[in-house]
Structure formats: structure tokens, C-alpha cells
Amino acid sequence: MSSFSIRLYKDSDYEVVRGLFARGNLEHSHMAFRHAISVTRNWLFTLVMFLIPLCVTGSVILSILAVVIALSIIWICSRYVYSYYVDQCLSDDMLNIQKYYLQRDGYGFWVAESGGEVVGAVAAVPSSYSSEDKHTELKRLTVARSHRGKGIAKALCRTVIEFARNRGSDAVVLQTSLPQVDAWKLYEKMGFRKTLIIRESSLRYRIVDFVHFRYQYDLLANKLL
Template structure:
């Protein structure tokens, strides 16, 4: 017997849901930073700077300080890409979860709860706003509390959403995630989602740190006649 179950979101989940959403995304900041460090347009200028002390154009101390400042700026750039999105969501759909997801047709928000009453994870569904996606359902806000990962919670949440979409006559489930969210990408691959697009977040800074959005789609098989 499973030690957790899924249920519809309640107002008492509000603070845990918002906190999990924010903390879950912040976990990827360091991964995004390490990815940015490996970019050619980041490390190539850094290598070029190493020649400056040898040409007496910069002291070793100044070089070290410049490197340190560049690293700090790069980390804050990676951080900004996530925190700006978090702040937007917390003042948008995550501001009044009940009103946004439970009082509108085609929307829903589920919570995974342990047998002991612990908040374990969550997932949200809403009609896709993408052009040509009138019969597509969008998966959003999937996150699982760190100590409850590895128990199949995310997979069960996704399957609940897919079943919801199927019952509503949807043809596909779509979602977007970011490149550093590798575990999520692996999960979507295992569930049968396919990568359909790969593009930059609409901010100039996103190209500096290679902050890319990955779009996935799960095609719901047509019901047999």
C-alpha cells in the first residue's frame, strides 16, 4: 500500500506550495552557474586575460580581483534568471492558487500528501495558450519536497495530470522546463514526452548564461473505437 495519496489543493496548503515552488527552482541556480562557466564566450575572454600580467598591462592582484568579480557577476546573472521568474509567478498564478486553478474550467491543482499528513509535492494543469494548442493541456508547477524524492511521487503526479487531460478529451500535454532541470527532463523522457522546442528565455541576459527553455509534449493516444 502506498504511503502517500493525491488530493485536490486546499487553502491550508498555500504557504507550503509557494515555498516549495520557490525553493525547488532555486536549487537549479548553481547548476545554471556551472553550465555558464563552461561556455566559450565566458572562459575564452578569461583565458585571454591571463596574458595581461605578462604584458605588464595588469597586476596579478588586479587579475585575481577581476576574475572574482566576474564570477560573482556570472552567479548573480544565473540567479536572476530564476528569481525573476519566481517573483513573477508568486504574484501571478501562485498568488491565489484556489482562484486561479480550482475556480476555472479546465484547470486543476493536485497535492501529494503522506499518510502522516505531510505535504510531499504538487502539480498544476491549465489549458495551453500556445497557438494551435486548443486541445492541449499544460503541465505546470511540478515539484516534490527534497526528502520525499525517489519515491515515484513526481511520476504519479504527472500520470494523474495526463489522465485528467485524457478525460477532458485533450490530444496532448505540453510543458516547458529549463536546461539545468536535468532530473525533470529525465522524468519526462521516461514518461513518453518528446522534446519539441529549445529556445532562449526572452531576456538578453539569457544568452549570456545560455538560459534555455525546453518545450516537451506528450501525445495522448486516441481512444479506440
């Protein structure tokens, strides 16, 4: 059985935490790509890209090249969704974690440690999704691939839930995406309920059929973790 502990973030965790966060999110590019090529309009587009050169020139090689280009466009868009998000976070709240999360009221940042190694992290902030003052937002949840399936993500979620409860919050809210299957399945098992589905409108996001899910854990309805 895995042994780990949850503690507050400290400055010596900086590089490890940022690296975990970046790698964890970029992993979702593959799931986003797999979803994107399953979307009807995208495989029809790929089929058309194959047939046009074949019908015009009779060249199978050109048709295959056209398919490779079409799939490359979809992959680039899938990768962009998460790489852009990671770049934004690393240059915003995760640029100075100590100052942003540990020196402000209602904010928090914790890490999971196993064998003296930081293997996970999670943050809490006052919710930006609602006008409700008593909602706490769970953010930046990440666990090293080598330590997944050991209850660490659940323990980190519980840490935020307890933090929110101790502060008198009514609910914990969060946002995740369709390709993050393990994450939203975990939230649902823990008692979070899906409250909103958001489809992004920009072209890159529409190409990959990118969807956000918003979840809420009602602290008054869930007395026990």
C-alpha cells in the first residue's frame, strides 16, 4: 500500500510542482486528439482530403499526404489547447506560488509527498465561477503518473474540501475538460455533480470539439467525505 502525506507547499517544491503540472496537462493532448478524430465532421474532412487528390490526380501518395496533413492539423490543435493553458498558468498564478496562494486569505496550495518526493499538488481559491461568496474553487490538481491509482488525487481533493468547510464555504467548485476522463470520473465518485457543459467558440477549440465540464460539491449536503 502506498504511503504518502499531504502538506502545505514550500518554495523548495517550486520546480517539481510546475513540472508535474505541465506534464500532467500536456498528457491530455493525446486523449483530445483521439476524441477529435472520432468526431463525424473531422473524419469526413479527412476522407474528403483523401478523395480529392485521388480523383483529381489519381495519385494515392498525394492522397495519403493530404490525410497526413489533415491529421497533423487536428493534432496541432489538440496540443495547442493544453500547451496554451499550461503556458498561461505558469506565467500567471503558478509563477509565484508562495505569493499567489499562501499569502492571501481564502487561498491555499498543498503537495502530496511520498518517500521524500513531491508527487502531487492541488490549490484552492475563492470561486471565480459564481457570484456566491461562499464557494471555494479547486484548481491545479495533478499527480505524477508513477503514483496514480494510489488514492493521492482523492486525498488532495479531500484537503480542499476540508479547507473549504473550515472556512465556512457552502460548496467546492471546479472545471475540467472532456479528455480528462480519470479526473471527472474521480470527482463524480466523490460526490461532485456536473452543473454546466461549456463548448469553446474559437476555431482551434471547435476543430477538436473541446468541451469543459463544471462540477460542484455541496458541503451542506455532504457532511461526510
